[in-house]
Structures are given as structure tokens and as C-alpha cells.
Amino acid sequence: MKFKLDVSDMADGFFEDAHLLGIVAPIRDYQFCWQLNQRFRFRFRINNDIEIQLTKKNRNYYFPVYEYHEPGQFLSHYLYKNQHDGEYLLPEFRHLDFLWMIKGDEVSSSAIGDIQQSIRAIGGVQLVVELTNEKIKNKEHLIF
Template identity: 40%
Template sequence: MSVLKLKLDQDALVEDFFEDAWLAGIISQAKDYQLIWQLNKQLGFDFRVNNSLEINLAKNRRSFFFTVYEHQELTKSAGHYFYNNHCKAEFLLPELKHVDYLWLIKGNYYQQPDVKALIEQCRKAELVQMASLLDLRDIRNRINLIF
């Protein structure tokens, strides 16, 4: 009797997840909750921790948990996700070690000029040292962002 093995097509999963998505990198020395409070005020958003989206990575028999904040814009069918990129000297996206936080915007409402305007608003927050749009195609470990 032969055993049927099914294999998950990770490339297709990644492509589907990041369709109509934008990613920004943010540098800030602030704690996540301090930065989120300021961004909520600056952008008029309501980012909140979503424990069900927390990302767990296992490396060298240790577990690392990366907090994810979420804000939904129901009228625009857009979701905003704010990730910590660091946890105990490990990185969610190791190729972006200089980036402290990641902001993923999902949904087809936002186009590049809109995203650039949001990032410009983000830069105005006192605790933000730098914020810039990233090219998702250049990120090797983007599967780590999938919740």
C-alpha cells in the first residue's frame, strides 16, 4: 500500500498572503507599547495587541515570541499589522537586523502614494527615528511574517 504525501506549497502561500500588501520598516528605541500609543495618536489608529497573531519561532531548541499589534479599517477593507522584529537577540526578519519594528498594510485600498503618505505621518511621531517603505521581494524570510 502506498502512502500519499501532501506537501504545502510555501511559495504559493507567501504569494497569496502578500498580495496587495505593503511593508514598512521602523527604527525606534522605544518600547513597543510606547511607540504604538504614539502612532495611534499620530495616525488616528487603534492598534491593539492581538495575542492570537503572535508569532512563535523556534531556534536551537528555544522559542521566541514576536508580538503583533493589529488595527482594522473596515470601511477601507484594510488591515494594519505592527510586528516587533526583535526578541531576546533573535530577529523575525534576520536580514533586517537594523529595523526594530515592521508595519504590514494588507488590502487593495492603499496604493503606493497612500502608503508613502502614511509613512510620512509615521515619521512625524516623536519616538520614530526612521521609517521607510521596504520591497517585499527583497525579503528572504517573509514567511516569518505570516500568522
């Protein structure tokens, strides 16, 4: 007998206070983080403890996650690399290089718009779009 874990409720809870931006920027993840840190005065750092591991075709794929917690606020930023060795964290968004999740305190839509504009101003960034929960088929891949 096999049991299958239903993570749909967990995914809904995980995303209820989150905004997700999809970014097309064909540059190295560490270079992109450096540019984000300069522009936003953030300190994105890789967190190997929350790295996402997916197993497909009897192979493991690792997707790094960078994080930054805003001091004095209950607001965290997570930057996921969407592609590793030909596999995608969110296969429904193959064209995206990065996923930026903003999670925690309420963030206004104008603040999200300001963040998108600032990301667009970074060299190498071709597209920034907010992703709605309904469009994300593989939400559970983003849960750490």
C-alpha cells in the same frame, strides 16, 4: 521519511495585496503603538492569537503583533516587533525595530508616502522605509 511544507506560494498570496514598512524606532512597542494611535486616530491592539512564534536553537521566541482594522473598509494594519531576546523575525533586517504591514484594499503610493511622513514625525523614529517583496528573504515568518 520527512515532509517539508512549501510555504512559498502561500507567502506570495499573503503578500500580494500588502505593503510593508520597516521602522527604526528604539522605543517600547506599547509606547510606539500609543503614539501611532494618537497620530493616526487608530486603535492598534495587541492580538495574542496571531503572535508569531519561531523556534531557533531549541528555544521559542515570541514576536507580538498589533492590529487595527479600518472601519467600513477592507484594510488592515499589522505592527510586528522585529526583535525578541536577541533573535529577529526578519534576520535580514536586523536594524529594523518594527514592521508595519498594510493589507487589503488597494493603497496608493502617495497614501503610503503620507503614512511614512507621519511615522517619521513621531519622536524616537529614526527611519521609515518601504520594503519590497524581493528584499524579504523570510516572508513566511510574517504569516499568521
